[in-house]
Amino acid sequence: MQESGFLEFGSKLINLEKTRNFNVFKEYSLESFRIFLDKYGWRERKKPRLRISVVGTNGKGSVSHFLAQIFVRLGLGTGLYTSPHLLDPRERIRKSPDLAPISDLDLKKLSDRIFQKSNLSELAELSWFEWFTLGAFVHFESEDLEIQIFEAGLGGRLDATRLAEADVVVLCSIGEDHKSILGDTKAKILQEKLNIAGSKTGLLLSMEHPENLDADVRDFCTAKGIEVAFYPEKTAKISYLDYNLNFSAWAVEKAIRFFHRLPFLETASLQGESWLFGKTDFTLFGDSEIRFSPPPGRLELLSIDPEIVFDPAHNPDAIRTTLEDASSRFSRKSANVIAGFLPDKDGETMAEEILSYCRKNGTEATFLGGAEFKLPKGYESFLLRPSDFSHKLFSFADKGVLILGSFRLYKYVIDAVKGFSHKDQKR
Secondary structure (H helix, E strand, O other): OOOOOHHHHHOOOOOHHHHOOHHHHHHOOOHHHHHHHHHHOOOOOOOOOEEEEEEOOEOHHHHHHHHHHHHHHOOOOEEEEOOOOOOOHHHHEEEOOOOEEOOHHHHHHHHHHHHHHOOHHHHOOOOHHHHHHHHHHHHHHHOOOOEEEEEOOOOOOOOHHHHHOOOEEEEOEOOOOOHHHHOOOHHHHHHHHHOOOOOOOOEEEEEOOOOOHHHHHHHHHHHHOOEEEEEOOOOOOOOHHHHHHHHHHHHHHHHHHHOOOOHHHOHHHOOOHHHOOOOOOOOOOOOOOOOOOOOOOOOEEEEOOOOEEEOOOOOHHHHHHHHHHHHHHOOOOOOEEEEOOOOOOOHHHHHHHHHHHHHHHOOOEEEEOOOOOOOOOOOHHHEEOHHHHHHHHHHOHHHOEEEEOOOOHHHHHHHHHHHHHHHHHHO
16 A cells, blocks of 8 residues: 655654654653564564664764775675764665665655555554664665664664664763653663663674773673673774774674674675774774765864864763864864754753863854754853854854754755855855
């Protein structure tokens, strides 16, 4: 039965990323989605696969992209499912060899498969995120992709991607975000993330964490019979993107060695794996023999003249790390900052981190307020109305501009840069 296209149908479903009403998770269960998937065999593996779940508060998006690039470079069919998107929901579902957003043709084939086999009334009960997760399951299997990478959307224990039943869990850094749902301490948040592991999980690969969290990771893995390995904690000498890239390379090598009995992971069948094994000095923006593409939207240079850099950092730990790394992307080694925080975020702490950076570097900051973005309390003098965004962006541009706080700001910047370029061309 066919109702409409994939995106059109999804637009009618409840989308928590728009409503931000994450409190529904307090009553949420994966059971109905699990029953639906198994009724139609949507998450079955037609052949041996390596499924990877990527969880954590910070870094999971860029790590997911790097993992996919490395597996593709090894000659493996790879699917990548991430969230949220920057401009277009098609960005969430990608496949090798180019890892481009899913094409309209593939999206048409995908929706045809689902509508022809499933019951429309059941599909209408899914959430928007469940719908896209279903799409990734179906697309990756129909394309016969050996490597399937799923970035968790929120938490892990109750995340729809948990039903991929990952063989490997990749754990990134843990910070305080979505505390009303995941827990009010990093230890509690960690447990929510770890519980994406299931009965098929044999290996957990983790960044090292402060505050004794690694002991909790070891205890969890021991109780579940999961082998665990840790990658050394990030130092100030390396940017977060280079760190995440090298962590990803280490994780791929660990996964290949652990699951070497899978026919497609036998080293003899991989394309020139020698470039990968034992290497921990990959760089993203510097001179490197092996080149990788920067993950979309992460410390992304959106304009050279004026210098405008975007990063979606949206919790205090991520803001601190991004501000430390930002100097590498600006010729002046510092920048003015425009930030916008969604209502469920700790805007006050992030605002103070940003102002501290600006005071140190002799730059300025402003914070969006209005219906979409919540102005931090006590920072009324730094208010920027969304209607004034473009004007402020280019009045700030003499020292370069760093945009932070939310994925939603990416479109604001893209539209402003296009508008500025168009005016420049008219002159």
